[in-house]
Amino acid sequence: MPTVPGASYGLPKAEGLYSPEYESDACGVGFVVNIEGKRSHKHRGACGCDNDSGDGAGVMTGIPHKLYRKIMSGQGVTLPDEGRYATGLMFIEKDERKDIEEEFTKMATQFELKVLGWRVVDVDETFCGEVARTLEPLILQVFVTGTEDKAEFLRQVYLLRKYSTHKIPEKGLRYYICGLSTETVVYKGQLNTSQLWGYFRDLSDPDFETHISLIHSRFSTNTFPSWERAHPQRYLAHNGEINTLRGNVNLMAAREGVMHSPAYGDRLKNLYPVVESGMSDSGCVDNVLEFLCMAGGRELPEAIMTMVPEAWQNDRTMTAEKKAYYRWSAFAMEPWDGPALLTFTDGRYIGAILDRNGLRPSRFYVTKDNHMYMSSEVGVTDCKSPDVIQKGRLAPGRMLLVDTQEKVFMKDELIKSHLANLRPVSQWLQETLSMSELRQHYSLGRNKRHSIDRMHMAHGSCLEEDRRLPMFGWTTEALNMLVLPMIRDKKEALGSMGNDAPLACLSLYNPLVFDYFKQLFAQVTNPPIDPFREKIVMSLACPVGPEANILEPSAEQCRRLWLEQPILSLSDCDMLKYTSYKGWKTKILDSVFLVSSGAVGMLKALNKLCEESEKAAEAGYQLLVLSDRTAGKQYAPISPLLAVGAVHHDLIKKKLRLKVGLIVESDAICPYLVFETIARLRQQHLLDPPLPDEEIFMNFRAACARGISKGAQIFEAVGLNRDVMDLCFTGSASRIGGVGFTHLAEETLRRHWLAYAEIECDSRVVMNPGNLHWRDGGEKHINDPMSVANLQDAGRTGNKDSYAKFTETALDAARHCTLRGQMDFRFSEKPLDLSEVEEAASIAHSTLAIAMNRIGAKSNTGEGGENADRYLNEDPINNKRSKIKQMAQGAKPGEGGELPGHKGKAEHIVISGHDGGTGASSWTGIKGAGLPWELGRDVVIAAMLGADEFGFSTAPLIVMGCTMMRKCHLNTCPARELMSRMGIRRFQDLVGRTDKLKFSPNPHNPKAKLLDFSAILKNALDGRPDTNIVGGSMSQDFQMENRLDYKVIEQARSVIEGKQKQVVINMTITNEDRTFAATLSNLISMKTVETGLPDKSILINLKGSGGQSFCAFLARGVHVTLEGDANDYVGKGLSGGEVVIFPPKDMPPAFRSEDNIIVGNVVLYGATSGKAFFRGQTAERWGNFADKCNPESVALESLELSEDVTFVRSFLQEFVDKTGSTIAQHILDNWATERACFVKVFPHEFRRALDEQTKEGAGSLAEAPVPTPLGDKPSPFGENHDPKKEEKDIETPENEYIEELINPIDDNDPNRKEAAIEEEEEGASSSDEERKVKADVNKETEKEAEPKVEPTIIDIEETIRDATMEQKKLDKLRGFVKYKRATNQYRDPAVRQKDWKEIYNHRAVMEGLRTQAARCMDCGVPFCQSDHGCPLGNIIPKWNDLVFRGNWQEALAQLLQTNNFPEFTGRVCPAPCEGACVLGINSPAVTIKNIENTIIDYAFEQGWIKPEVPKTRTGKKIAVVGSGPSGLAAAAQLNKAGHLVTVYERNDRVGGLLRYGIPTMKLSKQVVDRRVRLMEAEGIRFMTGVEVGKDKLGSNLIQDYDATCLAMGSTWPRDLPIPGRDLEGIHFAMSFLETWQKKQQGNNLEYLTLNAKDKDVIGAKSITSFEILPPPPPTRAASNPWPTFPRVFKMDYGHEEVELKYGRDPRIFNIGSKEFLDDGKGHVCGIKTHLVEWTKDATGRWEMQEVPGSEKVYKADMVLLAMGFLGPEKSILQEMSVKTDPRGNVNTDKNKYATSIPSVYAAGDCRRGQSLVVWAINEGRQAARQIDLDLMGKTSLAGPGGIVFQPE
């Protein structure tokens, strides 16, 4: 893990993304000790890149006095007695020896030491690898002596060691001293272990005698090896990493401000900094350990116990003394957490300790000759079995210690109980201040302690009024998807599919400072730590307040406040703020800045905060509370992260940090707004269940506890600049620069403006910019609906156009969201011809497993492994088998399946992403963990950045569309084209070519421009000039042929091939034989199609120590017996085989298998079947289960069921037979009593799954369809289905093209979400869709979903009131599977055709509403809102969910965010949202518009819709011309913004199309009147009967009003100019409709000319409707894929009624009109028609031809022309000189509404052409927003998707 900044010789300087600070170690460690301290002359490693240099190896031994005395006497130096001199090896440059000796000697004198002599250590360079040799130092050894006072002498030696390390490198000299000690010496270097012994000749000298030998071998998994970084350090060597390092190091620096030492006095400062610069993690631990031993008054075992405590807080089995010790020790120092195995020695003691996570292996043997052999694996020594008396392992947090002075080997209990009783710590702990003591003092009872005060009421009476929510960046998403689940379930909700939203550094939606951070992972941990299941080791308890001097153990250390966890309740926080108990005092510091001070004000306020903190710390305050409580209208909050970071680091720098405790009263630590908001939700009856205060607090606290990474500073910033990092996050990385304080302040101020806008319009609601789930108008997402739909189509149909569109949208999304989107290629001036670039098949690019295998690439199964049907697929064309079988994450050398341990190197570099992934994780995990992989717009960029292997997951899943992957091979290779343009022939030549990339930030994103990509684009060759970076150019020899598996396979081949029944193999095994039997098992699985071999086919008898992953994936039929022991991961992925391990039969008789370890950690990980018998103790996670298991995951049950009892007993017998276990025999002998000791471990999740399965099995039994043999299956399309016919149907021309002919569509208009859907309000309705669906659904289910009986409910409320009851019964999670779409939503046609009332069966709709809402999946990418879906971006999934929950008011609030008139759209819209619904891919879409309509109708009925008169008027006057949907929407929005709005309508009533263009059956005019009255009450003036351009000139409007909005619709009807058009009785349908509507509404009109009673009309005696186009297909045509609007044959309500009355559908398709026929009196009497045929021409365009001989005359007494509209009335436009486009519509810029005339705007059909009501509303809203913005400079009216803030 990262280290502390500073130079470290041998490591490259920080360059590009590399920094020595990120160096990690993963290692092998071990020691040998003679427990009696007797000396004698009595090894392993990985290689560096040159195949011969080691990554580092070393040994620490006792001082070989005999040898040194001999050598130094040869130089004329007589060494004093042992212990009277100190010695150490140092690495220096050959030509700097003189300078070093001088400097060192000078310093020695300074500390009253005398240099006795120097020697150049004798080395054999031939043992040094090529790379290591380039940096090989001169190794000098020094001997010093000093005062007789041993303790003072040791201090002098330590001072010299430390001081010289600080000071000599400052002079520019290479100087690294491996140690300076009277007891130990370290030999190490950039070597491997075998080189070590040859390189240092001293080590092979027979006079080199030592009682201890601590050995280390380093694997630098992702780091540079160096001489200096080799282990051991001065006191220790380790395996693993220290994940808490940065936090530990910072606190250690802070501690320097409170430490003092009587023994060192002023000299103490010479030791500072305790943690030296440039240290690796182990170096840092070593520095502190050394310091605690040398200056802290602690012996080595105690010092190590202080730094590496057990998980003591939650351990129910720990003694009180030990707990007390650990608590005291926790006051002195925070834990240094691994995962790590630390081995340590000071010459007297030698031991090992495993950190509390315990994820590193550590095993030991004790032999008869009193030696202990400890190592990270068994089998590394050649101890003979008869000599071994004990085999053990270290448990987490446990210590192993040998005291060579006392000649004893001590186990953990003994050591620690000794240390725990050294001091009266229990008594000292009495001094601790606890929260309960404080509460008692302030008489805070339990209820009061968690009470949520009423302070929030000052911020409004309901949630919307609390403006603090938007000010702090709260969103409804955060509230609903993060906070509420935490309160309800005590844990975070899960999300999936990765994070595809823009990184905070690219987001223009004002992200929080938290969002700029990404969590880092432990690099060498396998398996990963699981904080949920391993809760026992996680504790959040911490001491707060001033820390005492650590160097003098005393009660002083306990005088701090002990917090069991960091989340404070409101009352606890208040108590701490105002306490004076026991002299404690608290300073409250406001972390806010004045809004009026602007963006610069924030940094000033931060600096002031730091100053005030310093003063308070100096003034003796024990607690500082940083509070943003005062934030509001005047003050904006400083991000708590910035505030606490700045203060924390400032206090560290000033060495004041440990004088005070820091408490944050903000969104963190005391998250007051969370508690207050939840309380408010409860008060508004929106919290279900309505938990009491205490539970709210406790649940939230519990949820937080799962996600807190305490004090570790294991985060990296992505996109913050140096200033921010230096001030607030010192020591944390931010490698690509980015925004600074000004930007962060501006983002804060924008949030503040949204919260406190002077005129609140749409900003009143808590916004949701769509950070987690995609939302129209919100944050871009890589997987946005357009990309997904295009990829889906490309994947399903192989449509190249779709793929091209996908590429385009994906690139655009990457530009908005990712770092790779900010890169571009540097193309060559001399591009290559494409033919010169290697073939696509050679290029490692592809999509899925099939495609990848075709071209030889590899795909990855993911962690769950692979399904058998895929695994076994041998189909050479459609082979879906993934070449990589992934088992677990984490990088660990030698652990990767087939890689032998001694050759653990990266063969491939894989650049991993954060924006994909399919797995489920907590939302904050998805959002906050892992760095983006930017470091392939694609594969090409990734390769250029260094990747040579590629894995895909999310994109393929999208292609599969959750159904079946059919075709994914796309015959395009953009990589080749790019390569040719860059002048690169071979793909492997791309690898690492960062010089061919350039930083090219999105020009529309000001934040992107602030990034600095120089680090990313730094060429690896700059750091290591001569390194070969050509991908795949260096082959690595894994010596696979030497694997033991191949020898087994040779002997077993005839059995595997079925030629022989059985084979018995006998062999020996060592720990180097890793993953034994995996290759064998793979071969068996391939040969036997995964069934394995018959039992006992291959019997393998082994002796020795099994290497890691022994018997991994062992196949059925293979029985392995190992006489010996084994390491970690035994039986990983066990797949039917049998493993038996027992101790060697020749162990000494005293050896008891039950007390000794037989196998390592993580046994049987991922095992699926088979048997395993281990005689001996197994790894940690198996021992003493009852006390240690996590009851949250599993239940412990007694063994009662007779089948369980029989199973266990027979298994025990088998165990005895196979291992000879005496314990098992004893149990069997005493079975009657012993059986009671067995517990059955049952995972809760497994139980739940079983219960569900049982329930479902019972439920589905009755319905379960009888499976039909495949050949007998009926066609899903019915008996007479003819697939050819279907094809023909699909081939028929579609309306779309022809419609374009008639009514051209402007494809360039970005607002056109759906090419004008022909049916408009009179056309498509859900009833048609439903009719189709109805035929499909099971009748039984229909009964359930739709009432056949007449509705019995009285009103809407009746349905809604039993929300809770219904909700409880409904299953939202699987609603879309369980419930059918309701279909019976219209009144009976026989009834409805007799009246003029609305056609809807409102009551039936209401009754099944929640069932319908439960079908909505709340999609992460909700297509219902996409470009093909709702033009308004209605937040459909959210209000569906709210309706499901019965939260109607909130559903209304969500609905009104995007739609002013849901009562109109809910009735008349053809619902493109339903056409685009994700469910529509393979089942009926979710019911949307009925729900929308019910929400608003219910709201009116409840009286929730009231006139809202603007509080403030701007004084601006605005005229709106036209009162149709767009005019009304514009007027409503502009009025809301405080403008005075006058609407001009030429007709006699308000409403335009809504009034006279839509029949009352579809939209009751009372509904229109209701809205108009409301708008009038809100202050809008309606001027009816005034035709602008005629009654009032447009130019007058321009003069009289500040702005004019033209919204007069598209009213110019298309005519049919054929002979006879002038005859009487031929009318435009719209005129007919208008007059009838007028008549119905009471106008006194004579319509004799239109009266067609008893005549043949195209409405009375007979009705016929002509359609020139062919009928649409019954299902979607190939060219009409989901999610486009479905152009399928529908039966609308009108057709239905005609059919009912006249017995036939009135429509005739494929018919053209030639002539109107005259009755001789100038009146129409019929139409001459002909049939038409549609064919495609050579270019693929549709052509219409008359069918010869098809002429026919239809009688008609009246003809209505309904052929659409051509555009707006021209007169007003001409009068106002407004520019029009070629189609005659008002011309505006793209996405703008301003016309060519200043202050004149246009909206709706007059601008975009004939369209839908929903589009018109959207236009009106957006035009209003632009008008407001232009007039006022700012607007709080909502933009697209209802989102107020819209980045420009």
Ligand code: SF4
């Ligand atoms: S309505 Fe359909 S697309 Fe929209 S969220 Fe629900 S299921 Fe998804």
